Amino acid sequence: MKKLGQVANIQMGYPFRSRLERDPDGLTTVVQMKDVDGANQVRFEEAFRVDLDDIKEQHLLRPGDLVFKSRGVTNSAAIVKMDVGPAVLAAPMLLIRPNKEVLPAYLHWYINLPATQATLAAQAEGTSVRMISKAKLEDLDIPIPNIQKQQAITEVAQLAEREQWLLARISQERRRLADGILMWHARDTR
8 A cells, every 4th residue: 555645746736816717719728627527537628728828837737647626525536538738727626647656547446436435535624615635635545556457457447437338328228219119109099
């Protein structure tokens, strides 16, 4: 077991000093909590675009980075899967940048596990808005198997996730088929 802070650099999102103003011609995408969906995917196409001049390289999102929702009901993480051009993470979200010892997909899987989410929920602070501090996240215990095992775990997890999606789709299609057959019978006046 290692602490998350030992296998990843964790930093606060970019601290905007004023309210964000959307600029359709802006060169920088700003990822906010609302841009992470229920399936823990970052929706870059829906994110604000702004024009920023003073962004440091460390604040720019890279493929393999994880964005962590530090406030709210769920404290899940989403992974940046590809280069999306200049993009920053807005505070109060936390940026998790894994080192070479851990695969980003493995960290993504582990942080979003129900057991890990329960651990994080127990450590959340605040009464009206629950929050996970950077220090609490850095202190999270994570088992770190070798890279081959991490790869195998993430492949099985992705297959299980795909299976759940397919089962839901099959259920929807069965329902649609049944409704269609029943509607045909309802209209048959013989």
